[in-house]
Amino acid sequence: MKYEGVLTKMRTEIKDVVQYYLIWENDFINMNQLINKKISLNFLRYQCLNCGLEKKIYRQGFCYDCFSSIPQAGDWVINPELSKAHLDQEDRDLEFEKRAQLTPHVVYLANSSDVKVGVTRRNQIPTRWIDQGAHEAIEIVEVPNRYLAGITEVALKDHVSDKTNWRKMLTNDILDLNLEEEREKLKEFIPEEAKEYYLANNKETEIKFPVLEFPEKVKSLNLVKNPFYEGVLKGIKGQYLIFNDGTVFNIRGNEGLVVELNVLV
Structure with missing residues (x-):
């Protein structure tokens, strides 16, 4: 075939x-x-x-x-804290950027190799976690735009990694952790602008791979x-x-x- x-x-x-x-x-x-x-x-x-x-x-x-030119590859895609659509400021294409940035976003913890913090659009859960090879994940905050998610991630990555060790993930060199406890440890570091969006009751999602x-x-x-x-x-x-x-x-x-x-x- x-x-x-x-x-x-x-x-x-x-x-x-x-x-x-x-x-x-x-x-x-x-x-x-x-x-x-x-x-x-x-x-x-x-x-x-x-x-x-x-x-x-x-x-x-x-x-x-x-x-170098299309809005789908703007700097804000990789660095969400650089998002400016909520200020009505254009990077490459304001109409596209408003559609992408002014929508609910989630900051989450995912355990692929070690616990890491990340950002994704609400409608990309659990797809984003699967793509990262996470065997468990949990939401921390759900905010109304990409900028708030970005500054939250920046604040939290001073206390938890924002990278996946892909070699450890693929060799299954992993630990099972209580992500609800890990989330609670980070609560105090959430920026003031995002504290009201903290998700205290969400349970972790477990994912099994073939x-x-x-x-x-x-x-x-x-x-x-x-x-x-x-x-x-x-x-x-x-x-x-x-x-x-x-x-x-x-x-x-x-x-x-x-x-x-x-x-x-």
Whole structure:
């Protein structure tokens, strides 16, 4: 069975075990059905997710020109504290920025490798947690715009990490923690502007990933430098495919690559 298309991050569905879907232009694959099967990946070319041209991908699936100009790649995306739409100030496209920024956002704790703090839109929960490979997560505050979420995250990351150790996450070197207790420890550090939005009663969400076998050590597949790879898929966690030889492939980190995927066994 052969598929060809441009990579975009896998769609997910939270059930007893997370379901993953790789979406092509005219088809899709339930990736859970490929676990324990041999598959191959072959890099063919680039295709920018914005302009659609065959140009080298710079970041987030975009070529350099698009990344430098489109509102979807503004600095506020990575650094939400830089959001300015609530002040009616434009970065690249005020209409787009208002739609994206002036909507409910959540600051949360997620446990992927260690506990980390993060920000996402309300409608991206639990998708954001799944993408980060978190086996447990909980909301801290729900605020009406991205700026308030951003300044809350900045305040809290003085006391808890805002990074995921992807190697620990993929080797399953993790601890189960009481995130309600961890949230309570951080309550006093929430900025005054966001204190009224504290969520005191939310329970933590537990997430199970479709992994048959975790590697002892991981090696990341760079499909541009090594354009062909073949292996037995042993699991999926976060946006990573995990193979039998310890190779891992980050689908989201390779958005904009056109690949051929073959199911061999």
